[in-house]
Amino acid sequence: ECPAGKELDRLVRSAYQQFELNLYEHFANCLSVESKILMGQSLDGVEGVVNFSDIKADPGRVGLDSVLKEVEKISFIRSLHLPVETFSSFNTKVLQRYRQRVNSESAWEVKQHPETIRYGLFAIFLYWRQREIIDGLIELFIQIVHRLSARAERKLVKTLLSDFQKVHGKTTLLFRIAEAALDNPNGLVKEVVYPVAGEDTLKSLLKEYKSSGPAYQQQVHKILRSSYSNHYRRMLPRILEALTFCSNNTQHRPVLDALDWLKHNQTSNQRYITLDDTIPVDGVIQPKWRDIVIEDNQGEKRINRINYEICVLQALRKRLRCKEIWVVDADRYRNPDDDLPLDFDANRENYYQDLGQTTDATAFVEQLRSEMSSALELLNREMPKNRKVRILSQGKNRISITPLAPQQEPMNLAYLKREITGRWPMTSLLDVLKEADLRIGFSDHFKTVADRENPDRQSLQQRILLCLYGMGTNTGLKRVSGSRHGISYKELLNVRRRFIHKAALRNAIGQVANAIFTARNPSIWGEGTTSCASDSKKFGSWDQNLMTEWHIR
Template structure:
C-alpha cells in the first residue's frame, strides 16, 4: 500500500482537476476504457497488456523484402506456408509485427475516445500519464480514484494510438514510394528495337523535316517521296504504331506485376487501421476513392476488373499523364488495380503536404490552423452545391462518433 500511496501523492491538485475533467469528457467510452483493467481474461485484458508493452520497431526495408518473397511464392504456385517453414528459425517477421500493430490500433479505435479528450492538457503531462499508466498493474489502477484511473488508461491508449498511427503512416508512404520508384525504373527500360528501322528513322527524320520546311507549299508526293519511298514511309508508320501498342501493353503489365496482390493486401490493411481527415475540398474525390481499396462493403463503383461505365471517378490530379494509357483501355474504361495505385500516390502526396491528416496521430495529425478567422456573419464559401465552412471531412465516415 505504501507504493500506491506514494503514487497518489504525486498527483497535484491541478492534475486531479484535469483528471476529473478528462473522466467527464469520456462519457460512454468510460466503461470501455475501464474494462481494460476489470476484464481480466478477455480481449480488453490482452489489449491492456499490449498497450503496456508498447510498440515494436519495424524495418521498412525488411518488410518490403518479405512482401516480395511472398509475391514470388505465389507466382511460382508454391504454398505460402513453405516460406514460414524456411524462416522457421527466424524471429518474428516484420509482416507479423505490422499485422499485430494494425490489430492493436483497430482495437484502440474501437474504444471510441473523444477527439478533444486531451485538448486542454499539456503534451508532457499526457506522456507522463501514459508512462504512469503503463507502469501500473490492474490491481494498482483499481485502487486509485476512478477519475485518476480513467485518465491514466485513456492517456495510455491515446499515446499508443498516436505512436502507432505515425508508424503506420510512415510505412504506408514508404511502401507507396517504393512501388512508384520501381514502376518508373521499369518504364524507362527500352523496348526491343529493329536495328534497320532504328537507323532509317534517325537518318531520314532530319531529311524529311528539312525538305518540309524548305518547300512548305508543294505537294507531299513531290517533296518527300523523292527522299523516301512510299513503302519505307508506311513501314516506319506501322513500326511506330506497333511500338506504341507494345509500350502501352508493357506499361499495363508493369503496373499489374509491381502492384501485386500481396502489396494490395498489405496497403489495404494499413488503410483500414488509419482514419483520414481533410478540410481541403480538392481532396474529397481521393478520399471517396479510398473506400474502393479497403473493403467490399465500401465499394460503390463496381467490383470487376474495370470500373463500371459512367462512374465519375476522379482522374485529373490523380492519374499521371504518362500512366493514363496503362490505366485506360481502348474503350476508355478505367482498370481497377492501376487506378488504385494512382489513388495511393495521390494520397501519399496529400499526406506529405499536410492536405490530409490522420486522426489521433502526432507527426501526421491535424496541422495547426493558419487561416484567418472569418468575420462574424460572413457568408460561407460554396464549392459547387455543397456549403463548406471549414468542417473536417472524415474517412471512414463517422469514425469518431
C-alpha cells in the same frame, strides 16, 4: 507569515499530487466497464487481445505485415471508446508527461498502481499512443507506395540494360528506310529494308524505344500492377477502414471522393467498371497513366479497377506528404489549421507583418517571379565565363562540372593536431562527454517521468552519461554496464526508461550546439550555424534508439 522553504515545497507537492489524483479519477470515470476489462486483458497478455508490449512497440520494417499490425493496434484502441474530446481539451505537454510515465513501466509495474490511477494513466497513454500509431501507419503507407514505383523502375531498368545497345543516327536511318521502301513498294522486307538496316539494328532500335517514352511507362506500370495486385492490395481496405482523410481545400476533393468510391465498392470483384460521373478522374489520374487506366471497349469508356486504385494511392501519397490532405486523430499529419494561433483570423495582418509577408497573393507571386528571374539572369550571364562548367549537347545530365583540385592542408592545422595529440594523447569519447556536461550541465534537462527521483543528482548524472554514451555509440547498455563503473545493467535500464526521452534529448543537444557556436572564434571558423553537410549515409540501429533514425539498413 511566509512559510519556510521546506514547508512551501511540501505544500506545492501536496497540491500537485492532489491535481494528479483528480485527473486520474476523472479519466477513469469516463471509461466503461467493458473498456476496463479489455485494458486489464491487455496488461495481462490475454490471447486474442493486443498486449501492452505490442502497443508500446514502434512500427517494424516497411512491409504489408507492419501495416496490418498497426491497423490491429488502432482497432483495439478504438474499441475502448476513449473520451477523445475530453483528452483534447487538456494541454498536450501535461498528457505527454503521463504518457512517458506509462511508457517507462512494464505491464507488471502498471498493474501495481491502485485501480483509479492504473486506468487513468493507461487511458492517457492509449489516447496519445493512438495518435503516434496513426502517424506510423501513414509513414508506412507513404514508403510502401514509393517502394512500389521505385522497385518497378529498378527491375525494368535492370532488364533493359542487360541487352541494351544504343542506336546512333536514327533520323538518317529512318530516311534511308523510307527511301528504299518508296523505290520498291512491292518488295519484301528482307529484300528492301534489311540491306539498309539489318535485323540486329532494328531489334536494338525497338529496345531503345521501349526504354524511354510511353512504352517505358507502360512497362513500369505493368510491373507495378503485378506487385500491387499479388501482395500489397490487401492493405487498401484495411487503411480505408482505419483512417479518415480530410482536406481544407476543395481543389483536392477529387482524391477524397475517389477514396470514398473505393471504400463503398471494395467488395466488388469487377475487373473493369464503366466510366460515369460518379467516378472521379480529373485530379486523380496523372496524364501519363490516363491511357492505361481508361480503356476504350468498342466505343464505351471503361476503367481498369486495379490501375485506378494505384493512381488513387499515388495521388493520396503526394498530398499527404505536403498536408494538403490530413488525417483525423493524427499528430504529425493532423489538421494544419490546428497549428495556427487561435486568433489567426482576427489578427491575420499582424501575423503576416511579423513574418515579413504580404497578404496580397498577386504581390507575393510577383516577388517570387522577380527573384527567380534575377537568379536565372545571373546564371545565364556567369555560366559562359565559368571554365569549370560545361553545357553538354546530349546525354541525360547536360551540365558537366569539373571536380575541384584538393587544397593543401593549412600549416596551422598540422600544428593544431600536434598540440592536441600532445595534450590529450588517449582521451576517450566518454571523457569528452563528461567534460561537456561538467562545463554546461546538459544532463539537467533529463528529469524523471515518475513521481520522484530516488538517487542523488551526482549518482544520477553518472548513470545518465553512461546511458547516453551507450545509446549514442550503439555500444549498448549491457556492454557499458560491464565496465568498471560499478553500475549494473538494471540500474542503467531504469534510468534509460524513466529519464531519457525525445524532448529532453532535443533540449540537451540544442544546449551543446549553442555552447559550441559560442566558443567558436568567428575570425577563425567563420559564422557557424546549425546546418551541416552530409553524404546521406544511413547506419543501422535498433528501433528504440532515440539518438539515430530507425532505418532498415
